[in-house]
Amino acid sequence: MVSASLLFLLIIGQSPLVVSLQQTRGYKPGHIVGVSREKQHLYDSNESDLTKWHCLDHEDIVLDLSQINDGICDCPDGSDEPGTAACEEDIFQSVAKQSSKVNKYFYCANENFIPRYIRKSEVTDGICDCCDCSDELLSDYKLIDVGSNCSQLKKEFDDMVSTELLRYREGKKVLNGLEKKYGIQEDTIVRDGSIEEDKQRVSNEITLLSNRLEKDRVKLDEARRIYFDQLENQDPILYRFEQLNRLSLASEIVNSFVTVSMVSKCYGSILGILNRLSEAYTPSLNDKVVNDNIKKFKKTKRRAEKAKIIADSTIDDEQSENLFSYFTEEIPQLFLKRESEQSLRYVLGKSNFVQALIEGKINYTNDILEYIKEYSAIMDDISKNYNVNFQDAGVKSAVDSYNNYLDEYGESIESGPIHPSENLLKLLNEVTTFVNENVPKILPPDITEPKQGTNNDHMAPFGGLRTKLSGILSKLNLFSFREDLVSLEKQFRFYEMEVKNLDLELQLKKARKEILDDSRNEGNNATAGKLTELLELMGSQSYSLEDLLDNYSYTIRFQHPMIEGTIYQSENKIAGKKVLIGRFKTLGFNAELNMNKYMEHLKLTYSEESDLTSHLAGRQGDDDKSQHYIFGNLNELNNGLVLEYENGEQCWNGPRRSATVFVRCSNTFKIRSVHEVTKCNYIFDVTGPLGCNKTFEYEPPKFNLGE
Ligand SMILES: *[C@@H]1O[C@H](CO)[C@@H](O)[C@H](O)[C@H]1NC(C)=O
Ligand SMILES: *[C@@H]1O[C@H](CO)[C@@H](O)[C@H](O)[C@H]1NC(C)=O
Ligand SMILES: *[C@@H]1O[C@H](CO)[C@@H](O)[C@H](O)[C@H]1NC(C)=O
Ligand SMILES: *[C@@H]1O[C@H](CO)[C@@H](O)[C@H](O)[C@H]1NC(C)=O
Ligand SMILES: *[C@@H]1O[C@H](CO)[C@@H](O)[C@H](O)[C@H]1NC(C)=O
Ligand SMILES: *[C@@H]1O[C@H](CO)[C@@H](O)[C@H](O)[C@H]1NC(C)=O
Numbered sequence: 001m002v003s004a005s006l007l008f009l010l011i012i013g014q015s016p017l018v019v020s021l022q023q024t025r026g027y028k029p030g031h032i033v034g035v036s037r038e039k040q041h042l043y044d045s046n047e048s049d050l051t052k053w054h055c056l057d058h059e060d061i062v063l064d065l066s067q068i069n070d071g072i073c074d075c076p077d078g079s080d081e082p083g084t085a086a087c088e089e090d091i092f093q094s095v096a097k098q099s100s101k102v103n104k105y106f107y108c109a110n111e112n113f114i115p116r117y118i119r120k121s122e123v124t125d126g127i128c129d130c131c132d133c134s135d136e137l138l139s140d141y142k143l144i145d146v147g148s149n150c151s152q153l154k155k156e157f158d159d160m161v162s163t164e165l166l167r168y169r170e171g172k173k174v175l176n177g178l179e180k181k182y183g184i185q186e187d188t189i190v191r192d193g194s195i196e197e198d199k200q201r202v203s204n205e206i207t208l209l210s211n212r213l214e215k216d217r218v219k220l221d222e223a224r225r226i227y228f229d230q231l232e233n234q235d236p237i238l239y240r241f242e243q244l245n246r247l248s249l250a251s252e253i254v255n256s257f258v259t260v261s262m263v264s265k266c267y268g269s270i271l272g273i274l275n276r277l278s279e280a281y282t283p284s285l286n287d288k289v290v291n292d293n294i295k296k297f298k299k300t301k302r303r304a305e306k307a308k309i310i311a312d313s314t315i316d317d318e319q320s321e322n323l324f325s326y327f328t329e330e331i332p333q334l335f336l337k338r339e340s341e342q343s344l345r346y347v348l349g350k351s352n353f354v355q356a357l358i359e360g361k362i363n364y365t366n367d368i369l370e371y372i373k374e375y376s377a378i379m380d381d382i383s384k385n386y387n388v389n390f391q392d393a394g395v396k397s398a399v400d401s402y403n404n405y406l407d408e409y410g411e412s413i414e415s416g417p418i419h420p421s422e423n424l425l426k427l428l429n430e431v432t433t434f435v436n437e438n439v440p441k442i443l444p445p446d447i448t449e450p451k452q453g454t455n456n457d458h459m460a461p462f463g464g465l466r467t468k469l470s471g472i473l474s475k476l477n478l479f480s481f482r483e484d485l486v487s488l489e490k491q492f493r494f495y496e497m498e499v500k501n502l503d504l505e506l507q508l509k510k511a512r513k514e515i516l517d518d519s520r521n522e523g524n525n526a527t528a529g530k531l532t533e534l535l536e537l538m539g540s541q542s543y544s545l546e547d548l549l550d551n552y553s554y555t556i557r558f559q560h561p562m563i564e565g566t567i568y569q570s571e572n573k574i575a576g577k578k579v580l581i582g583r584f585k586t587l588g589f590n591a592e593l594n595m596n597k598y599m600e601h602l603k604l605t606y607s608e609e610s611d612l613t614s615h616l617a618g619r620q621g622d623d624d625k626s627q628h629y630i631f632g633n634l635n636e637l638n639n640g641l642v643l644e645y646e647n648g649e650q651c652w653n654g655p656r657r658s659a660t661v662f663v664r665c666s667n668t669f670k671i672r673s674v675h676e677v678t679k680c681n682y683i684f685d686v687t688g689p690l691g692c693n694k695t696f697e698y699e700p701p702k703f704n705l706g707e
Contacts, residue, residue, distance in 0.1 A: 033083030113150035116618035170667040175689035182537040220495035249427035257320035264311035280394030547671035582645025594640035651680040663691035
């Protein structure tokens with residue numbers, strides 16, 4: 001007998017898949033289409049007449065076994081059609097809630113891959129939704145889209161998992177490195193019940209610190225009062241000098257030089273990458289992008305050499321240190337002791353030189369920045385457009401180095417010109433003017449150089465003698481009370497430093513307590529504590545993420561304490577508008593958001609040529625509506641880190657701006673995308689090592705590897 005289905009088979013060809021169709025038509029115990037192995041037994045006959053069967057949820061309705069999966073819905077609970085779309089989908093919605101027997105979804109066995117449940121509406125529609133096409137076995141449609149088979153998917157899945165695990169391991173490595181770099185200890189905070197213990201410990205520390213600070217403040221006030229009383233009476237010049245805020249000046253200078261030194265490092269780094277590249281690449285491969293850019297680099301480098309561009313962070317750091325001690329020790333000691341090993345002219349010359357050096361150096365940094373930008377643009381073009389197929393090891397290694405370079409210096413490349421702060425210029429000017437006016441009053445005059453044409457030869461020794469004399473005299477006169485002043489000054493400075501350090505420490509502890517106390521931070525436990533600490537330490541070195549997306553530049557800046565962190569959005573043009581998106585509020589973990597974001601990432605990364613990810617979305621077996629993903633626990637390689645920001649600038653006619661920053665595990669920090677979810681509320685997709693779950697162990701899903 002030539003059946004209709006055989007005819008169908010002849011029409012659509014000889015695919016092995018369709019051959020099995022013929023065998024599945026009709027009732028075959030243990031092989032009911034759309035039913036999991038565990039539930040097959042429900043379709044065995046349970047009647048005295050072994051050709052009969054009753055609906056699973058309606059024992060009174062008895063059918064022939066051949067009516068199972070025959071394409072006609074006979075049972076009110078739909079149980080006779082587990083492998084076709086004959087029964088209305090809503091039947092299952094209500095029935096499956098009460099019955100654990102009736103499956104709401106179609107079961108794909110997917111031999112060689114991962115079994116999953118799909119919706120009944122996807123069954124027998126001409127499209128294979130199961131990789132074994134079991135959902136189309138009972139179909140009368142011609143197959144439109146077969147898709148990848150299960151063996152293929154298994155291979156793609158394994159590749160995906162190994163790529164993801166590699167990315168995870170690299171991210172974790174960087175995270176460990178960061179923790180080491182910033183001295184976060186493995187187990188100081190991670191203890192059982194650590195949250196409460198931590199709170200208690202921090203509270204105790206705050207009390208202790210506050211007490212010490214209060215006592216030291218009293219001592220400081222006393223020391224200051226005595227010192228200044230003495231000073232006012234006995235040394236008006238020093239008294240006025242003390243009114244100048246030279247500590248603040250010194251720290252402004254150090255701050256500026258941190259930037260200067262970083263720019264120098266950045267310059268050295270990019271120049272090194274390009275120098276190595278220009279030696280290591282293979283010109284004969286004729287990768288136009290690479291060859292043209294190397295030419296451009298050599299031209300730029302020659303120009304830099306002509307302009308005598310020198311950037312050396314070691315020199316910068318040394319200068320910074322010297323300047324600091326100049327303003328905090330050398331000059332104060334000069335006024336305090338009223339003597340110098342150097343001549344007056346030297347002292348004055350140095351004072352003017354220092355002023356010019358500071359201004360000039362900061363200014364000069366902008367020249368270096370210009371070259372950094374040019375070099376970076378060259379590497380940028382190469383890394384985006386070089387021909388991957390040429391497999392040029394020199395180029396590949398340069399591109400890798402460039403990516404690391406971006407992680408480290410990305411923000412400085414984007415930064416505009418650097419200026420000395422107004423406060424710095426003002427303080428510098430005050431101190432320099434004061435020194436120039438007053439040093440001649442406290443130091444003996446120099447031996448005057450003999451002027452030409454005048455008969456001064458005999459004056460020289462006389463001048464020298466007078467200088468010596470006045471030196472001795474001033475020492476004699478001042479000796480007794482100078483000693484006092486020096487020791488008073490020492491004491492005053494000592495307490496000043498003590499108070500400053502204690503105050504800083506106390507502020508940090510308080511910020512830490514605030515985070516621990518924040519009850520909305522439910523996930524805030526040991527991991528959160530460690531990440532917060534790490535972010536703060538990074539913040540204390542002004543760490544920030546900056547990326548350009550859709551013509552806007554976004555900057556996520558971490559601070560110490562964390563609560564001072566901000567996100568800004570700037571228009572990427574000259575004099576563009578800059579808007580505060582939010583201030584840091586809390587740090588936590590969100591497993592659900594992680595799942596959504598991770599799936600988004602997998603789809604984007606692995607679905608270009610494959611339908612793998614669509615085979616990873618499964619329905620729950622029985623009565624759970626929600627979709628889930630069947631890739632084992634792969635999503636847990638992310639810790640689900642979420643940073644919340646609030647209280648940004650008010651939107652026009654709207655709420656204040658706010659943002660959620662989701663961090664996905666990766667070895668590189670980067671802002672990947674920004675979406676405005678609701679009016680003035682943004683979600684940032686960021687990658688970075690902080691998003692890695694350090695305790696993650698991969699558990700694969702259950703594969704169906706046959707019997
Ligand atoms: C067969 O039916 C009886 C009564 O209806 C029930 O108690 C029994 O569990 C059933 N057996 C199977 C295998 O479903
Ligand atoms: C699955 O597809 C691949 C590639 O099309 C093919 O080589 C392989 O034989 C197929 N496997 C099965 C079991 O059909
Ligand atoms: C800084 O550089 C600009 C332009 O190169 C120049 O006009 C200015 O005078 C410089 N300022 C100082 C203090 O060197
Ligand atoms: C801390 O939070 C992380 C992320 O939510 C979680 O994985 C971990 O199990 C938690 N640890 C404790 C001790 O609660
Ligand atoms: C970015 O700006 C350029 C030039 O103004 C414009 O052509 C482009 O469409 C903008 N892109 C987006 C995504 O807004
Ligand atoms: C981290 O991984 C472990 C083991 O795989 C898991 O138990 C834990 O829940 C994960 N943490 C998070 C935050 O997902």
